[in-house]
Amino acid sequence: MTNDPMVFILMNVQSICRTLDRAVLRDLALVCLAVGVIGLSYGAIAVASGFPLWLPVVLALTVLAASSEFLFIGIVAAGGSPVAAVLAGLLVNARHLPFGLALPDVLGSGWRRALGTHVMNDESVVFALAQQDLPRKKAAYWTCGLGILVCWPLGAFAGGAIGTVIDDTDALGLDAMFPAVLLALIVPAFRDRDKRRAALAGSAVALAAVPFLPAGLPVLLALTGLSLTAVREKTRA
Template identity: 55%
Template sequence: MRAAWRDLSERLGPGTLRDILLVNLAVGIVGVSYGAITVGDGLPLWAPNLMSIVVLGGASQFLFTGIIGAGGSPVAAVLAGLLVNARHLPFGFALADTVKNRPVLGSYLMIDEVVAFALSEKDPVRRRLVFFTCGGCLWVFWNIGSLLGGLLGSAVTDTDAFGLDAAFPAVLVALVMPALRDRRTRTVALVGAVVAVAVTPLLPAGTAVLLALAALALLPLMRGAGEAS
């Protein structure tokens, strides 16, 4: 095992492997938050662990738990999760060559953090290695985190008192911060945030975030304005 890990470190480079582990450590912390919140909302201990294995999608899992916890129907929760995961369609197009030899496993591991690491690599062979390494690490960290969180949620009745509900949005903010260096991206993100906040009281849980994606329509307009100037 140690020799295999050393070989992987040499192939990826210690910096890349370190970054993968650090990001997935954060994913594991979010998994603790997810497991604790799910069990704290009254779902059985097996529920977050089963969903983490079958679904392996933090955003859709949090959304499912939030809708069920608020009294929504399981059908509405599943549909909302499917809508949120619609973003994986362009992920699949972008990484089709990377996962073509293992399409089922590749589709299963096609999570935001894994996609981000893979797309940062130009060499196809290295991109494939980074994709499956990051995906395998994420699977381990997320499932261990959700199990520990579920056990914690069984022992603690008020998980919000420990700030566990803030872990998921905090990690998302950390992930998007580098992209916000671009002025156009900041503008689109701000418009999307305003839209989401404005319609949240009016729409079912989870749909406000999807509607905020309409802000992406600004990108072609801003690009055209930049070329004209």
């Protein structure tokens, strides 16, 4: 087993192409593209709010968490304390704790675990958990994580450059791209009645929590919708 990160990445690219089918690779590419487009919006908003171009790019590389970065930029731009902004971002990212517990075998060990933890996000975790066996879980996780590691900072940089010349970035409608792509990916799952019920219950809980909780936490509460599916499966058993 090689200890060279670049060799490790190249070997994983070859393995991924052999492990994942075209449909999964297509979905992964769409999500990474959508993340890059949201990065455009993020970078443009940050620069238009008065931040230097390098800041959103550095945050995109080191934090790699869109919700926390948007929250940080928003709080500081509104005159809030940077310390409060960092604490709010950490609170939102607390959802990564159960993510890590759910994917210990996928992350690997040593420096691979460090890199795997860094590229952990909602998308990479969801794609990994959707696969049936460990090789596919690893392939999906690393493809999505590394893809976002590339697309998110590049999007932030391009968006920051746009923000230097366009003041009203909301007029571009870039923020609608990501939810539109995610919706297209999950619509086929709604053919199953139990999944529809779980999604509706989770959505209701999240919407009710939005006025009271910071951005990102209502999404965590939406996972309570899964309890309906678990209860029904237990009843059937």
